[in-house]
Amino acid sequence: MKEYPSMLVPDFVKEFEPYIPSKPDHILKKYYKVSKLHRLNNNENPLGPPKGAIKALNSLKPKEMAIYPSGDAYDLKEFIAKNLNLHPDQIILGNGANEIIQFVIKTYCSQGDNIITGDKTFAVYEWVAEFSGIEARLTPMKENGFDLDAMLAFMDERTKIFFICNPNNPTGTYVDKKTLEKFLESVDGKAIVVLDEAYCEFVEKDDFPNGAKLVDKYKNLLVFRTFSKMYGLAGLRIGYLIGSREAVYDVCRTRIVYSINSAAQAAAIAAFGDTDHIKKTNDLVKTGKAVIIPRLKSLGLEVINGEGNYVIAGLPFNDQLAYRKLIKKGYMVRTMTSFRFPNHIRITIREKDVMEGLSTAMEELIYEMTNFYSVA
Amino acid sequence: MEKIYKKIFFPSDTILSDSVNFVEKNSVALGCDKKTALKLRLSCEEIISALYKDNKNLNPAEISIENKADRTVLSIKISPLSLDLKAFNLAYKPDLESQKINNLGLAIASRYVDDFSMEELQFEKILINFSVNKKYEAKIKDIESPGEINFYRLVKPSRELIMEFGSLLNKVYKTFDFYPDFFHPQRLNDLLSFGELSAVISVNENNKVTGGAFAIPTRPQMLEFFGPFVFSLNKKNETAKDLACHLLEKVARKNYKGVFCTFYDNSYFPEKYFIPTGKIQNKNLQKTAWYFPLSDDEGGKTFIHPSIKDYVLNSIEKQDLPRDIHIIETDSVPEIKSSVLASKISRQTKTSAVKILLSGSDFEENIDIHMDYFKDLGIENFTVDLDLCDKFQALASPVLIKKGFKPSIFLPCGAKGDLLVMSKTISFTGDEN
Numbered sequence: 001m002k003e004y005p006s007m008l009v010p011d012f013v014k015e016f017e018p019y020i021p022s023k024p025d026h027i028l029k030k031y032y033k034v035s036k037l038h039r040l041n042n043n044e045n046p047l048g049p050p051k052g053a054i055k056a057l058n059s060l061k062p063k064e065m066a067i068y069p070s071g072d073a074y075d076l077k078e079f080i081a082k083n084l085n086l087h088p089d090q091i092i093l094g095n096g097a098n099e100i101i102q103f104v105i106k107t108y109c110s111q112g113d114n115i116i117t118g119d120k121t122f123a124v125y126e127w128v129a130e131f132s133g134i135e136a137r138l139t140p141m142k143e144n145g146f147d148l149d150a151m152l153a154f155m156d157e158r159t160k161i162f163f164i165c166n167p168n169n170p171t172g173t174y175v176d177k178k179t180l181e182k183f184l185e186s187v188d189g190k191a192i193v194v195l196d197e198a199y200c201e202f203v204e205k206d207d208f209p210n211g212a213k214l215v216d217k218y219k220n221l222l223v224f225r226t227f228s229k230m231y232g233l234a235g236l237r238i239g240y241l242i243g244s245r246e247a248v249y250d251v252c253r254t255r256i257v258y259s260i261n262s263a264a265q266a267a268a269i270a271a272f273g274d275t276d277h278i279k280k281t282n283d284l285v286k287t288g289k290a291v292i293i294p295r296l297k298s299l300g301l302e303v304i305n306g307e308g309n310y311v312i313a314g315l316p317f318n319d320q321l322a323y324r325k326l327i328k329k330g331y332m333v334r335t336m337t338s339f340r341f342p343n344h345i346r347i348t349i350r351e352k353d354v355m356e357g358l359s360t361a362m363e364e365l366i367y368e369m370t371n372f373y374s375v376a
Numbered sequence: 377m378e379k380i381y382k383k384i385f386f387p388s389d390t391i392l393s394d395s396v397n398f399v400e401k402n403s404v405a406l407g408c409d410k411k412t413a414l415k416l417r418l419s420c421e422e423i424i425s426a427l428y429k430d431n432k433n434l435n436p437a438e439i440s441i442e443n444k445a446d447r448t449v450l451s452i453k454i455s456p457l458s459l460d461l462k463a464f465n466l467a468y469k470p471d472l473e474s475q476k477i478n479n480l481g482l483a484i485a486s487r488y489v490d491d492f493s494m495e496e497l498q499f500e501k502i503l504i505n506f507s508v509n510k511k512y513e514a515k516i517k518d519i520e521s522p523g524e525i526n527f528y529r530l531v532k533p534s535r536e537l538i539m540e541f542g543s544l545l546n547k548v549y550k551t552f553d554f555y556p557d558f559f560h561p562q563r564l565n566d567l568l569s570f571g572e573l574s575a576v577i578s579v580n581e582n583n584k585v586t587g588g589a590f591a592i593p594t595r596p597q598m599l600e601f602f603g604p605f606v607f608s609l610n611k612k613n614e615t616a617k618d619l620a621c622h623l624l625e626k627v628a629r630k631n632y633k634g635v636f637c638t639f640y641d642n643s644y645f646p647e648k649y650f651i652p653t654g655k656i657q658n659k660n661l662q663k664t665a666w667y668f669p670l671s672d673d674e675g676g677k678t679f680i681h682p683s684i685k686d687y688v689l690n691s692i693e694k695q696d697l698p699r700d701i702h703i704i705e706t707d708s709v710p711e712i713k714s715s716v717l718a719s720k721i722s723r724q725t726k727t728s729a730v731k732i733l734l735s736g737s738d739f740e741e742n743i744d745i746h747m748d749y750f751k752d753l754g755i756e757n758f759t760v761d762l763d764l765c766d767k768f769q770a771l772a773s774p775v776l777i778k779k780g781f782k783p784s785i786f787l788p789c790g791a792k793g794d795l796l797v798m799s800k801t802i803s804f805t806g807d808e809n
Contacts, residue, residue: 014571015532017629119530119618139529140618150527153581318651320672321696337628340621342649342668369696 012133019127022332032327040348040358041334043169043199043310045232047284050277052270053233060263071257073265076272080240083273084212089245092252095259097198097226097239101128104222104241106254108160108192109134116154117163118146120171120340122196125163134160144304145173148183155191162187165196166211167203170339170346172306177209184218192247194222198239199308201230201278202285208307212242219244222251227264229309230281231271236264285309288349295359299366302344309349312336313362317369319345325368329361381405382440391428395439396421399450406443412508415488416441416450419506423452445570446563447490450506453497465717465742493718494733512560519543522586525608528578528615530622533588537577538565541588544607549641567592574599574630576622578615580608589619591627591635595761597789599627601637601668606644616644624649628670633789637666651695654785657757657801665785673697676791679704679770683777688764688796691786699794704770715739717746727757735768740775747779751802758800759784765793773798 022028025037048054070076073093081088094100105128109115115129119138126136137159139150146164155162167174175183180195187193195211211223223242228234238260241251271277293311296303302314315322319335322345326333336344347358381402385395399420403413424437435455442449491507519540533541542561549559557563567573575590589603604619606612627635637645638656642663650666657663675698680688682703692699715736720729728750736742743760750758760776762769773783776798785797 019629119622137529137531138622139527140614147527150529153527154529316648318669318695320669324672325696337624340618340625342621342624 010133013131016127016131028327028332032324034328034330036330037327038331038350038354038358040350040354041332041346042234043229043308043346043348044234045230045281045309046350046354047232047277047281049232049267050271050274052274053231053267056266056270057263060266065262067262068258069260069262069265072255073260073268076260076265076269077240079269080272084242086212086215086242087245090215090242090248092241092248092255093260093265094239094241094255096228096237097196097224098124098128099237099256099259100224100239100241101125103251103255104161104192104194105129105132105134107251113158113160114156115161115163116151116159118151118165118168120144120168121146121163121165122169122198123339125194125196141171143173144168144171144306146175148175148179152183152186155187159191161192161194163194163196165198166209167199167307169199169308170310170312170334170336170341171304172308172310174203174205174208174307176205176207178207180209181214184214184221187220189218189220192220192222193218194224196224198224198226199229200225202282202309203307204282205307215243215247219246222247227268227271230278231268231274233264233267233271236261236267238264238268281309284351285349287352288355291352291355292347292349292359296362299363301362301366304344310346311349312341312344312346314341314344316366317343319343321369322365325365326358326361329364331358331361379406380440380442382438384436384438385424386436387428387434391437392421392424395424395437398439399441402441403448403450406441406448408443408448408508409511412448412510415508416448416506419450419488420452423454423504427454444507445566445572446512447507447509450489452504452506453501454504455501465715465719465746491718491720493731494716509557510563510566512557512563514560514562516546516561517543519547521548522580522584522608524610525580525586528580528586528608528611528618530618531577531579533568533575533577535565535568537579537583537585538568538573538575540585541575541577544585545588545605548607549605564590574623574627576619576626578606578619586611587615587619589623591623593632595787595795597633597792598787598795599630599632599635599670600639601635601666602639603641604645605641612644613646616641617646620646620649624668624670630670632670633673633792634667634669634671634787636785636787637668638663638785640666653691653787654783654797656784657799667787669695669788673788673790675699676765676789676793677702678764678794679767680764681770681773683774684783684796684798687783688786688794692788692794695788697788697790697794702767704767715742717742719746719750721750721753721755725757726755728755728759730758730760732760732762732766732769732772735766735772739772740778743772743775743779756802758802760798762796762798763793764796765789765791776800 029037076093077088077091081091101124111133114135114137116137117125118141120141129136137154139147139154151162164175184193197211215221226239293303293305296313304312319337323335334346336346383398385391396417400413400417403416438453440451489506490509493505495503497503539561542564545559573590573592575588577588578586580586586608587604587606591599591601594600604616606615650668652664653667654665655662656665677700679702715738716734718731718733762772764770781798781800783796784799787795789795
């Protein structure tokens with residue numbers, strides 16, 4: 001048998017190590033010998049999807065799965081457009097926001113171009129750019145938020161896209177409406193500005209910008225949203241893009257059609273705009289934060305809390321170690337070295353009793369580790 | 377250009393000439409200078425002559441010559457049979473009266489080169505590696521320091537940026553005392569080109585380098601972290617912190633157990649991200665060694681002699697490492713008599729680093745011989761690495777304690793075996809500190 005032709009892989013691709021996702025819960029439970037595992041690692045909604053979406057999923061007929069879904073999620077697109085007071089041609093659906101990031105980078109970037117984003121944000125912008133041979137310019141965060149002045153300072157004639165995660169995952173900071181508009185004026189249509197609003201439904205601040213209302217004014221603005229977080233449909237992988245008709249037409253040039261399955265389309269229509277579900281979820285997040293944050297602070301830990309259904313805790317020891325010790329207590333958190341926050345963990349906010357249990361587990365952990373350190 | 381040439385040589389009347397010609401021809405083909413090619417040829421010649429001198433060895437020898445980033449490596453896979461491995465010790469002195477004159481060749485072979493290592497393989501084979509380092513003699517470009525900066529961003533280094541970073545590193549940190557050539561820009565660039573160096577560089581708006589940090593594998597399963605180094609006059613702490621966070625993220629998905637760091641600037645090193653794992657010390661310097669685990673520790677077996685029990689157990693507890701601990705009270709010794717030690721010496725920094733390649737019952741005698749040899753060369757700082765997964769290496773600890781060594785750095789490697797570095801420093805006059 002001939003050898004595998006690894007020389008076919010371009011050098012810039014060889015620089016990447018494969019991303020290994022965490023193992024399924026049943027494997028982790030067995031490995032760590034725990035009967036119950038609370039998932040606090042992926043910012044999933046513990047309430048699950050809205051009732052309407054559950055009903056829509058239950059009404060699916062297995063036999064209909066033999067039929068291809070609508071190639072561009074026609075009905076869903078019309079529905080979202082109507083609700084957001086936009087034209088359907090201003091919307092593109094994708095298999096999760098990750099796929100939409102790929103569409104946008106493929107549309108606007110060619111070899112020698114660059115994108116600009118923060119260095120402690122959702123990593124997929126950077127990854128997709130670099131997999132595609134596009135330079136990702138990363139500016140350090142300022143007080144855990146995007147430093148828009150630094151981003152502008154590194155803009156040049158080859159800068160094609162700015163990515164701003166608003167509110168930012170993982171820090172929860174956000175760019176307010178006034179600052180965003182000032183930034184858009186400064187960019188002056190010379191590059192695309194992507195506003196990733198994956199967590200926008202969790203924000204209840206008056207000065208938080210609604211990107212969908214700005215796309216007609218700023219033709220270079222694209223907005224990403226997802227059904228994975230607030231709408232609890234992460235398992236179905238569905239997200240969307242909003243932009244001016246001109247911009248959306250261009251992005252459609254590189255779009256892959258038929259990538260959103262029928263179940264996702266049906267559930268998303270039923271879920272979209274369910275204000276009761278949004279309120280319940282936000283109440284749960286508020287209650288959960290009210291439990292966990294004071295307990296973390298009372299342990300002397302740094303807490304990075306902003307908008308969104310998550311908080312970050314800074315630890316006086318390694319995050320891998322915290323992960324192992326907490327999972328043995330039944331709580332799976334997100335280690336943050338991969339977000340360039342070594343010795344930090346990100347905690348998804350869940351029900352009050354889960355947050356109380358985690359707080360106790362954190363107290364035990366800090367007590368154990370402080371004892372070790374005081375010996376040293 | 378090819379990076380490796382490999383061939384199997386079967387015993388024959390011409391095995392010596394065939395193998396040395398192969399080594400010489402291909403070292404030249406790999407771009408080695410004549411001196412390096414000659415060193416590798418002579419090393420091969422000594423091994424093959426000693427191995428096949430009496431025509432009793434019927435096993436083949438597999439020889440490869442490989443171009444690595446900053447060195448050329450000759451590897452010889454053999455069945456040693458009657459080969460006296462003891463002769464590979466750097467401090468070995470052949471006993472001319474006992475007619476073991478052939479061993480002189482082996483001893484010389486290990487001294488021809490900059491690095492010598494040996495590992496036991498399956499089926500009673502061993503792999504012997506001889507490395508000759510590339511020489512970096514080109515004058516380092518004088519680059520203006522960045523001064524005050526407004527903004528910086530973090531980048532993966534290109535060839536140009538790593539060269540600029542290397543030049544600034546040599547300029548700003550020229551007082552650092554280290555192995556010759558270690559920070560030469562061309563060497564850093566070679567390591568980068570061969571994928572042996574992970575680095576993050578910070579640049580200002582004009583794409584001028586303002587700082588950087590890098591990591592290279594220097595021990596099995598372990599990366600050594602260098603930096604962060606900041607060259608701008610302001611934003612030092614922020615830059616250092618960002619460089620460290622970026623580099624840790626970059627190496628976190630690589631297949632290493634952790635990173636350790638002993639080479640950094642005290643004034644802005646972001647200690648809070650790292651675990652103190654011991655001290656390095658030499659005559660002029662005492663510094664904390666820092667560690668950062670890159671993967672969850674899967675647990676493993678650790679042998680501990682009572683002489684180092686407190687130190688090792690404390691290190692294990694501190695990092696909450698799952699360990700199957702075996703306290704070895706017995707003074708059992710390896711069946712093999714002759715131990716083999718790999719040694720690295722820097723006359724510039726007056727340091728020696730020893731690894732046990734083969735445990736033997738003569739370890740105490742062997743380490744004494746090595747220490748005397750090092751002292752004659754003016755060496756003042758000695759370290760010995762012990763793999764605590766290996767019972768006989770763990771048993772070397774009481775011997776080293778007796779010789780004045782102390783446990784200084786503990787590097788956890790899970791199932792691969794924790795590494796304990798024991799060190800000793802003597803004063804210029806030879807008095808022990």
